[in-house]
Amino acid sequence: MSYPADPQFQQPQQQQQYGRPSRMNESSLRLVWVYPDLLSTYGDRGNALVVERRARQRGLGVTRIDVRSDQAVPTSGDIYLIGGGEDRPQRLAAERLRNDGGLVRAAENGAIIFSVCAGYQILGREFINDLGEREPGLGLLDVWTTRGEGSRCVGDVLADVDPALGLPQLTGFENHQGVTHLGEGVKPLANVRTGRGNGTGDGTEGAYRDTVFGTYLHGPVMARNPAVADMLLKLALDVSALPPADTTWYDALRAERIAATSQPA
């Protein structure tokens, strides 16, 4: 199979340091959707569907594993997705993921992990749980989450992505009380034009390091931003470009949501 360059996407600058073996010739990508029974608010399930679909559009086989919270998280996945959740399920998910250890081992193996909202907070060092206590996270991202004193961050978001990632503007929906602070070990994923993002008031939204990503955006974020799904596939395959794939449906959704979201000059 030949893979023509796709000028729409640039190669992330960190690509070379990942050192992942190329899976371009292997038959199937292993996509793991973590805890759909606890973490999948606002249709975050759509992220798994879109990553799967974008792979299949390129003729790539995908084996999707949906791991419920009473099951062990496999350590040999290529891409892990973890979604948002209400406060109590979020605490349960954090406890189980800490005890299970599979997601941390997968990260140590260089897996790609993309997390949304509660999932993002769980990947960090700690967050405030539903009991008002400090709950340890997995420490996969150098971020920590406190409870916002003001109103919840709710509404549509537009954000400009770190240029190093070569992605178009992100559109999504946020709904969270947590305020996430970024340490030295991560970079902001994006900067908001509209919306609150990390909620710290500095305009940052989400965080990432190497192949571990966190965002507050639902929507689901992959359906509104298929270039994010493509970025994960490129990282998993260790390629700088993918064959073009039809984006008609996604483009219509993006255009509609971007037009509906006020964009300050």
Ligand code: GLN
């Ligand atoms: N429970 C978390 C908060 O409110 C995350 C919410 C979510 O995932 N939508 O901050």
